[in-house]
Amino acid sequence: MSREVFRLPDLGEGLTEAEVVEWRVAAGDTVAVDQVVVEVETAKAAVEVPIPFAGTVVELCAPAGSVVAVGAPLIAVDGGGSGNVLIGYGTSGAHAGTTRRRRAAKPQETTEAAVRVISPVVRRLARTHGIDLATLTPSGSGGIIVRRDVEAAISAVPQLESAGLRIPLRGVRRAMAEKLSRSRAEIPEATTWVDADATALLAMRAAVNRTAADPISLMAFLARICVAALRRFPELHSFVDTERAEIVQFSHVHLGFAAQTPRGLVVPVVRDAHERTLAELAAALREHTEAARAGTLEPRHLTGGTFTLNNYGVFGVDGGAPIINHPEAALLGVGRIVPRPWVVDGELAVRSVTQLSFTFDHRVCDGGTAGGFLRFVADCVEDPYRMMLF
Structure with a gap:
């Protein structure tokens, strides 16, 4: 019999630690090769971790709730010695020698x-x-x-009059909090907005969905409009390299979109959105949203965005001034679509109207360029065939 210690593997994307959410095994259990033994949560997503060898569990080295560094011991097994490489995680021992102080375990965690x-x-x-x-x-x-x-x-439990619920900032919530704080501290942002008549856009969506194999979401149409607008205004598709004092324009569109999940706000990224058809955009948005809510989105689909679309209208609000997703230069926000009085050809009519907001990095462009971008988006919403030209 030999004792094997399985250490937290390299989870990719430069992640250095993870929080143990739940153990799926206990001391004395028998485990098989590739059996999921623990669920951990990184700054990117929740991950189920399989063990690469078989045997009997001797020790759980990290209690639920503790933060473990990459390369630190997770579980000890008796009877191992052979097994598989963890596909998708890597087994590099580069971090094995790293020492990292874990917070003291609470009594209930032991x-x-x-x-x-x-x-x-x-x-x-x-x-x-x-x-x-x-x-x-x-x-x-x-x-x-x-x-x-x-x-x-x-x-x-007796509650002190001045005490309240304390919710630790961990995992996805902590990563998002740090990113938004950095964005607000570093980016001199400004916001402009405009109302748009979305009646024609809704009609186009209804017509497309009458023959589409899978439903095309409104977000897919908005994503397609964003791609067209970025082609028209490439200066807004960039980031500021402060160390070299340069504005760097992207050659590809990795479109991020805000998604609310049980673990908090995340921004999944549809890579190479500029090369996808409308149906492909709809499928990618749907798959990424489902994975984000389930906590199974891969880390590579949570990083590398070049522009963000935020449809806060799903929460029943008309407008907002969202924070730019650092280090991007701009973000488009879309409010709810509701019936409102609107003048059409000199006559008052009831139309489906939405408010569009555009938040931009003032170091990248001035208000004229930002206004041109937003006006182009609004024109595409009002006349959706226009997006096909770009």
């Missing part, structure tokens, strides 16, 4: 792995409120601790 809890949501709820699962009396069938057990314990 006993949590042996407590019978079915739902990872229940574990996270307990960790958030500092509840030791080992002290609870289970009320679920078969001696399982359920959500109501944790909620009852939370309500029984």
